[in-house]
Amino acid sequence: MEALAGAQTAAFHQRWPARLLLWVSALSCSFSSPASLPPSLVPRVRSSYTLGRTFLGLDKCNACIGTSICKKFFKEEIRFDNSMASHLGLPPYDLPSYAANYSDDSKTWRPVEVSRLVSKYQSEISDRRICASASAPETCSIERILRKTGRFQKWLQAKRLTPDLVQGLPSPFLRCPSQRLLDRVVRRYAEVADAGSIFMDHFTDRDKLRLLYTLAVNAHPIILQIFPGAEGWPLPKYLGSCGRFLISTSTRPLQEFYDAPPEQAADLAYQLLGVLESLRSNDLNYFFYFTHVDADMFGIFDNGHLFIRDASALGVIDKQEGSQADAGTGENEDIFSCLVSGCQVQLSSCDTVPEMQSLVLVCQQLLPQLLQGKFPSPVQEEIDSALSLCSKDSSTDMEVLGATSQLKDILRPLRTCDPRFAYRYPDCKYNDRF
Numbered sequence: 001m002e003a004l005a006g007a008q009t010a011a012f013h014q015r016w017p018a019r020l021l022l023w024v025s026a027l028s029c030s031f032s033s034p035a036s037l038p039p040s041l042v043p044r045v046r047s048s049y050t051l052g053r054t055f056l057g058l059d060k061c062n063a064c065i066g067t068s069i070c071k072k073f074f075k076e077e078i079r080f081d082n083s084m085a086s087h088l089g090l091p092p093y094d095l096p097s098y099a100a101n102y103s104d105d106s107k108t109w110r111p112v113e114v115s116r117l118v119s120k121y122q123s124e125i126s127d128r129r130i131c132a133s134a135s136a137p138e139t140c141s142i143e144r145i146l147r148k149t150g151r152f153q154k155w156l157q158a159k160r161l162t163p164d165l166v167q168g169l170p171s172p173f174l175r176c177p178s179q180r181l182l183d184r185v186v187r188r189y190a191e192v193a194d195a196g197s198i199f200m201d202h203f204t205d206r207d208k209l210r211l212l213y214t215l216a217v218n219a220h221p222i223i224l225q226i227f228p229g230a231e232g233w234p235l236p237k238y239l240g241s242c243g244r245f246l247i248s249t250s251t252r253p254l255q256e257f258y259d260a261p262p263e264q265a266a267d268l269a270y271q272l273l274g275v276l277e278s279l280r281s282n283d284l285n286y287f288f289y290f291t292h293v294d295a296d297m298f299g300i301f302d303n304g305h306l307f308i309r310d311a312s313a314l315g316v317i318d319k320q321e322g323s324q325a326d327a328g329t330g331e332n333e334d335i336f337s338c339l340v341s342g343c344q345v346q347l348s349s350c351d352t353v354p355e356m357q358s359l360v361l362v363c364q365q366l367l368p369q370l371l372q373g374k375f376p377s378p379v380q381e382e383i384d385s386a387l388s389l390c391s392k393d394s395s396t397d398m399e400v401l402g403a404t405s406q407l408k409d410i411l412r413p414l415r416t417c418d419p420r421f422a423y424r425y426p427d428c429k430y431n432d433r434f
Helices: 002-015 021-029 039-056 070-074 120-133 142-147 150-157 179-188 205-217 220-226 262-280 357-365 367-371 379-390 397-414
Strands: 078-080 097-102 110-116 238-242 245-249 286-290 298-300 306-308 314-318
Touching: 039 070, 070 238, 078 110, 120 142, 142 205, 150 205, 179 220, 179 314, 205 220, 220 238, 220 245, 262 286, 262 298, 262 306, 262 357, 262 367, 262 397, 286 357, 357 367, 357 379, 357 397, 367 379, 379 397
Parallel strands: none
Antiparallel strands: 078 097, 097 110, 110 245, 238 245, 286 314, 298 306
């Protein structure tokens, strides 16, 4: 009987990804009477629970993203991939993101990505900067120091998130803030219970600190929340956060497709140009631009659909209201301005961001990797010519726009209509638009 039970247990662990066994068990056990546990287990349980809290960054809250999805970890409904988990069920400590599986019922599972706001190394530097800003030891309470700052005291008094409250924060997302954009942040902020109002009356002090910290370190999770994929924005779904990690739907980075066959490369390049077009011109009158690009910033879902995987380098300009930021930012710099960058970030003026900046960056750094040397003559020469024109910094906006439009015309017939491209199949069999 014991042998049978052991075989069933082994089969279970082979079937499911490795779990956060010890520290999740510790959480549930921590609510039990100490007398119900064998004394020999108590130190190990506490140690495992502490390790889990430290790994997720819960010990740093409320200098964190939030806790909206922690219950999923504690109920073992988020499980790290077997290949990445240690004997404690925890993956390696220093990766920027981790493959995991997510369930709503413990029966059906889907892949997700568990991502840090910034690298573990950057987080440690940031925490040391916070302590140093108050001449405190490195083991200081970073939350206590952040709460005492002038900026956070203004946040505590504020009923509405206004441009002056985010002035000087280093994120490109907040470089050119409008009241309309900031109202959207508050109204759709998913880490509070009663989202929907543009006023922060329902925000606790803790909620305000978490939002401010997230905006100061990396606005990526906020962008996922306020421009959701369900409304047509080219972004993965934000599922929640726990400590300093966010959980979103899983994508494969674009770099994995550099060796894709010609028809798939054509499809991805066509989608990439379409995504940039939607960021430049959309119904809400926001102009999105990238400050820089790399292949890890874009990802592909299992159905072949291309999305923005990392929005941390995405700036937003409100074409309807314009920027309502003050011309000078120097007097607004504080510890929140320097958590990641060390106050060294130099962002373009809102009035000087070229409209075609994202297209030029993609033509320079991503499209050649996808498209060069893939197609027969004369198609390859036509593609190379268009790429050469749209990648030149000296090209005018009209030249860049014309070259990318020509490139889309070349790529459209090179895309095939088959089940590999499930995001547009079988619609592509009956409608040329797909």
